[in-house]
Amino acid sequence: GFFILTNTRAMLAEAAFSVIAEICTNLTSACGSSPFSVILRSDSTLRGHFQAEADAVQSVLGTFDLRVVCPFFLQGGRYTIDDVHYVADTQNDTLVPAANTQFAADATFGYKNSNLKEYVEEKTNGAVKAAAVVSITLDNIRCDGAAAIAQRLEGLPKGAVCLVNAAADADLQIFVDGLLQAESRGKRVLCRTAASFVSARLGIVPKPLILPSHFGSTATSCSVPPRGDVGGLIVVGSYVQKTTDQVEALCEARGSALERVIVSASLLGLTGDHDDKDESKRNAEIRRAILLVERALQSGTDALLCTSRSLVLGNGPEHSLKIGQRVAAALVQIVKGIATRPRFFLAKGGITSSDMATKAMQAKSALVIGQAHPGVPFWELDSSAVHPGVPFIVFPGNVGAPTAVAEVVNRWSCTPTTSNMPQDVLKEAKEGGYSVGAFNVYDINTAEAVVRAAERAKSPCILQITTALLKSSSGGQGLVRGCKSIAARSTVPVILQLANATSEQDWRLALEYSFDSISLDGSHLPLHANVAFVQKAVAMAHPRGVLIEAQLGKLMENEEDDAEYTSRLTNPDQAKLFCAQTEVDALSICIGNIHNGTVPQRPIQRNILQELKEKLGPMLFVMRGVSGVNSAELAECTELGVCEYIVDNEIAAACAQAMKEVDSVDIMQMFTAVQNVVLDVVQGKAALFGSTGKA
Numbered sequence: 001g002f003f004i005l006t007n008t009r010a011m012l013a014e015a016a017f018s019v020i021a022e023i024c025t026n027l028t029s030a031c032g033s034s035p036f037s038v039i040l041r042s043d044s045t046l047r048g049h050f051q052a053e054a055d056a057v058q059s060v061l062g063t064f065d066l067r068v069v070c071p072f073f074l075q076g077g078r079y080t081i082d083d084v085h086y087v088a089d090t091q092n093d094t095l096v097p098a099a100n101t102q103f104a105a106d107a108t109f110g111y112k113n114s115n116l117k118e119y120v121e122e123k124t125n126g127a128v129k130a131a132a133v134v135s136i137t138l139d140n141i142r143c144d145g146a147a148a149i150a151q152r153l154e155g156l157p158k159g160a161v162c163l164v165n166a167a168a169d170a171d172l173q174i175f176v177d178g179l180l181q182a183e184s185r186g187k188r189v190l191c192r193t194a195a196s197f198v199s200a201r202l203g204i205v206p207k208p209l210i211l212p213s214h215f216g217s218t219a220t221s222c223s224v225p226p227r228g229d230v231g232g233l234i235v236v237g238s239y240v241q242k243t244t245d246q247v248e249a250l251c252e253a254r255g256s257a258l259e260r261v262i263v264s265a266s267l268l269g270l271t272g273d274h275d276d277k278d279e280s281k282r283n284a285e286i287r288r289a290i291l292l293v294e295r296a297l298q299s300g301t302d303a304l305l306c307t308s309r310s311l312v313l314g315n316g317p318e319h320s321l322k323i324g325q326r327v328a329a330a331l332v333q334i335v336k337g338i339a340t341r342p343r344f345f346l347a348k349g350g351i352t353s354s355d356m357a358t359k360a361m362q363a364k365s366a367l368v369i370g371q372a373h374p375g376v377p378f379w380e381l382d383s384s385a386v387h388p389g390v391p392f393i394v395f396p397g398n399v400g401a402p403t404a405v406a407e408v409v410n411r412w413s414c415t416p417t418t419s420n421m422p423q424d425v426l427k428e429a430k431e432g433g434y435s436v437g438a439f440n441v442y443d444i445n446t447a448e449a450v451v452r453a454a455e456r457a458k459s460p461c462i463l464q465i466t467t468a469l470l471k472s473s474s475g476g477q478g479l480v481r482g483c484k485s486i487a488a489r490s491t492v493p494v495i496l497q498l499a500n501a502t503s504e505q506d507w508r509l510a511l512e513y514s515f516d517s518i519s520l521d522g523s524h525l526p527l528h529a530n531v532a533f534v535q536k537a538v539a540m541a542h543p544r545g546v547l548i549e550a551q552l553g554k555l556m557e558n559e560e561d562d563a564e565y566t567s568r569l570t571n572p573d574q575a576k577l578f579c580a581q582t583e584v585d586a587l588s589i590c591i592g593n594i595h596n597g598t599v600p601q602r603p604i605q606r607n608i609l610q611e612l613k614e615k616l617g618p619m620l621f622v623m624r625g626v627s628g629v630n631s632a633e634l635a636e637c638t639e640l641g642v643c644e645y646i647v648d649n650e651i652a653a654a655c656a657q658a659m660k661e662v663d664s665v666d667i668m669q670m671f672t673a674v675q676n677v678v679l680d681v682v683q684g685k686a687a688l689f690g691s692t693g694k695a
Contacts, residue, residue, distance in 0.1 A: 001202040003368070007354035009043065009109070010325060013052040020056035028060065037183070037191075039201065043350070044073035044194035045087060045103035045398050046111060050123035057190055064190040065158050068179070069116060072166035073194035075375025076399045080165045083135050084114050090401055090512060102241050103398065116163040134162040141165070141174045149178025154187055164197075172200040195375070209545045210370040210378040212391075212412055231259070231297040232412055233342035234405070235356055236306040237331055238349030238397030246348070246405040247306060253406035253488040257413065258304055259296035263289050263334070265307040265327050286330055290337040297340040302413050305334060328355050335360035341387040344412040346372075348405065349397040357392060361385045366392065373408050374544055375399040403484065403514045410488070411545070422495045422517040422547035423585055425460050426620045429643040434690030435634075438462035438497060438519075438622075439682060440648040442469065444482040446655065449675040451490050453682035459691040460493040461682070462517070464646065467498060467506045470513070480513045492695035495547075499646070507537045510546075517547040519588065519622070519646075523554045527574065534582040542583075549644075552578050553590030555625050572611040579619055586620035586644065587612075591637075593625040604633045609640045622646065631688060638690060647685055654681050 004023055008016035020040075027036060038057055042048045054067060072080050077088025079095060086095035087103070097114035098104060104111050113119040117130040134156055140149060156162065166172050176197070183189060191197065198204075236247055251260060267285045289305060296303040307327060332355050345361070347353040357363050363385035372378045372393045379392040391412065395405060429436050441447040441463050454461035463483050470476040480496070487494035497517040498510040502524065510518045520537055522530035534550045541548050553570035570589045579587060589612065591605040612621065622644040623629075623637060634645070654677040662673050686692045 005354050009048050010351045013049050016049045017052045017056040020053050021060050024057055024060035040192040042192055044071050044076050044078040047106050047109035065188045067161045068191040070164040070193040070197045073196045079167045083116050128161050136164045138165045141171050146174050146177035150181035153182040176200045207370045230343050231302045232344040234304045234346045236348040237352030240397045243397045245402045249402045250406040255489050259301050261289050261292045261305050286334050289334045293338050332359045344391040346393040348395045353394040425493050426643045435638045435643050435645050436460050437685045438464045438646045440464045445671050446678055447483050449678035450682050451486050453679045454492050457683050457686040457692045458695050459686040460695045462495040462497050464497045464499045519549040521551045523551050531581050538583050547585045549586040549588050549622050550584045551588035572615050576615045586622050588622040593623050613641045650681050
C-alpha cells in the first residue's frame with residue numbers, strides 16, 4: 001500500500017475536489033487494468049471535506065457500491081460505540097462525545113452531531129438521511145464474526161453508507177476481514193477512515209518505537225549527527241488545546257535547553273488586502289524567526305518554532321481558512337530560510353506536517369518506517385528533500401498525552417534531559433561493572449535532593465514513586481510532573497520509575513503518566529498468572545519505549561517466612577522460562593535479600609546469582625531489600641550482573657530522624673534538614689554501588 005499526501009483540510013472545497021479527482025485520474029492511468037482500492041484517510045475527530053472528497057473520487061471512478069465511515073483511532077483515543085463517536089479525555093478518564101469537544105468548534109469544519117448517522121446527514125446537507133445509514137455494531141463484530149459481516153455488506157443496496165463501531169484494534173481486524181471477503185466477491189467499497197483502519201487494512205503490525213540508537217544501519221538512509229553538534233527543530237502550527245498543552249509541557253520540561261521562537265500569528269496571517277507597511281511587518285517577523293532558529297541550531301540547542309497560541313479568525317469559514325493558509329505559508333518560508341540541517345525535525349499538526357515535508361523540505365516522497373511515539377509516524381524523506389536523511393517526525397495535532405511531545409523531543413534531543421531509554425542506563429551499568437540506585441521519593445523536596453546528590457556524584461539515578469503515593473489524593477500526579485521537570489533540568493540521566501505495581505490498574509496508570517520504567521511485582525500470583533500479568537504489561541509498555549522490571553520469587557517479610565525460606569528464592573530454571581515467555585527487560589531477584597529489614601539478614605545466595613547469570617546471559621538484574629547486605633556482598637552481586645539496587649528504608653528513616661531533630665516548627669528548616677540527609681544517603685550509595693563519576 002502507499003499514501004498520497006493531499007493536505008486537503010488546508011484547502012477550500014473546490015480545490016480539495018480538484019486535487020482528489022486529479023489523483024484518481026492518475027491512479028487509473030498508472031494502474032491500467034490492475035485493481036486498486038481507495039481509502040480517504042481523514043481526521044479521527046471528523047474534520048475535513050466529507051462529501052466533496054467522496055464526490056471527487058466517484059466523479060472519476062464511478063459510483064461505489066458502498067461507502068464505509070470508520071473514524072476509530074486507538075492511539076488518539078477515538079472510539080465509536082453505539083454509533084456515537086467519542087474522544088477520550090485522559091485527564092479525567094472519561095469519553096467525551098465528539099460534538100462536545102473543541103474539534104467540533106473548528107472554524108471551517110465544525111459540526112453538531114456525535115452520532116455518526118446524524119453526522120452523515122449533517123455533512124451531506126440531508127442528501128443521505130440518518131435513518132438510511134447502516135451500522136455495523138460491536139455485537140455484529142464480536143458475536144457474528146467476519147463471514148456474517150461480509151454477507152451483511154454484500155446485501156446492502158448500491159450507494160449505501162455504512163458506519164463501523166470499534167473500541168479496539170481487534171474490532172477493526174474482524175471488520176476488515178469481512179470487508180476483504182466482500183471485496184473479493186466484487187463489492188466496490190470507498191472508505192473514509194482514520195489511521196487505525198489503514199493499518200488493519202494493510203496488515204501492518206506494531207513495531208518498537210524508532211529511536212536514535214537504531215540509526216547507522218543499512219536499513220535506512222536516516223542519520224543523526226553526534227550529540228551537541230546541532231540542535232533539533234520543532235515546528236508547531238496546530239491550534240487545538242491538546243497541542244497548546246503539549247507545547248507548555250515541552251517548554252517546562254526542556255527549560256533552558258530549548259530556544260523558544262514564538263511568531264505572531266496575527267502578523268503572519270496578514271493577507272494581500274493590507275498595505276505595504278503591514279506586509280513589511282510580516283516579512284520582518286519572518287526574518288527575525290529565521291535568525292533566532294538558525295542561531296539556536298548552530299549552537300547545538302533545540303529550537304521550537306511556534307505560532308502564538310491565539311487563533312486568528314476571519315469573518316467566515318472561507319476567510320478563516322485563507323488566514324490559516326497565509327500563516328502556514330509563512331512557517332514554510334521561515335523553515336526554507338534556515339540553512340542548517342537539524343538533528344531531527346518534528347512537525348506538530350497534520351497540515352503543518354504536510355507543509356513542512358512537501359513545501360519546506362521539498363520532498364517528493366517518504367517512507368513510513370515506524371513510529372516515534374504511539375500514533376506518531378516517523379518518515380524517511382527521499383533523496384530529493386532539502387535535507388535527505390533528516391529524521392522527520394509527523395506529530396498529529398490531536399494525538400498524545402500532555403507530556404508526549406516533550407518525551408519525543410527528549411529522546412531525540414542533542415541535550416537529553418533523561419536517558420534516551422532506561423535500558424541504556426542499566427545496560428551501560430552492567431557493562432561498566434557498576435549499579436544504579438533507585439531511590440524512593442515522597443515529595444518534590446526529596447526528589448530534588450536525590451537528583452542534586454546524583455549530579456554532585458556525577459551518577460545516573462532512578463526516581464521511584466510508589467503506587468500508593470501515585471494513587472493518593474495527596475498529590476501523586478503532581479509529584480510525577482514535578483519529577484519530570486526536575487529530570488528535565490538535570491545534568492545526569494534520570495529515570496522515573498513506578499515501584500511495585502501489583503495490578504494491571506497500577507501499570508496502566510504508570511503508562512498514562514508516561515513513566516520511563518515500571519517495576520512489577522506479581523510475586524503474590526501463581527507462576528502462570530504472574531507470566532500472564534507481565535506479558536500484558538510488556539505488550540503495552542514496549543511500543544511506548546517503557547522498561548518493564550518483574551519480580552520472580554518472594555522477599556522475606558516476617559519470621560514466619562523463615563520456614564519456607566528456600567521456596568521463596570528465585571529459581572534459575574523458572575527464571576529462564578519466565579524471561580523467555582514474558583520478554584521482560586529486567587528481573588528483580590530474591591537471593592537472600594529481605595523486605596524492610598523486618599527479619600534478620602541472611603547471607604546472599606551467590607550460587608543462585610551465578611546460575612542466573614549463566615542461564616540468562618545479558619538479562620538485567622535488580623535487587624530490592626539490600627539495606628542489610630554488606631558492601632562485600634553487594635560488590636559480588638554487581639560483578640555478577642546486578643545493575644540496579646532499590647533504596648527505600650534508609651531514605652525514609654533518615655528523613656524521619658532529620659525532622660525529629662529539627663528544634664523548630666519552621667517548615668523551611670525541616671525541608672533543608674531532609675534534603676541534607678538525602679544528599680548524604682544518595683551520595684554514599686552512589687559510591688557503594690560504583691556509579692560515582694559514571695554520568
